Amino acid sequence: MIFASLVEFYDDYLSPIVRRRVDGVHLAWCPDWWTHPEAIARLATLWRAFEYLRHDAALGMSHWWLQHADPHLAALMHPLTGPFALCSGPEGHTAELGPLPGNPSPPEMWDHPAFSIHAAEKAAAQEREGAEVPEQNAG
Incomplete structure (x- = not known):
């Protein structure tokens, strides 16, 4: 594996590579992404898929971007429905979103x-x- 942990993958690869204008209107992100369970789950999935697909020199990274990174990042960064919808971009974190409702x-x-x-x-x-x-x- 290239990255020994999710945090290393995020800090050393994903964060420097993925650059977006995070304004909370068009895209949302939380600087405390690690406090959001969905973000942890999706980013861990991205890390594991990256480590597996990087071994395919022909199409692995293209597959990773198109089939994994793009959909997960779109879901994470959606300003209305993503887990960071109430966070104010780089300025702060809000933990007001609760779990999905469900009756037994x-x-x-x-x-x-x-x-x-x-x-x-x-x-x-x-x-x-x-x-x-x-x-x-x-x-």
């Missing part, structure tokens, strides 16, 4: 292998049990 869902709704590792394990066990047919005596 009925647990049985998620009892399907597509939504739960436990349901997938249960389905696999049932499939194995069904496949274990006792041998019949040939004599």
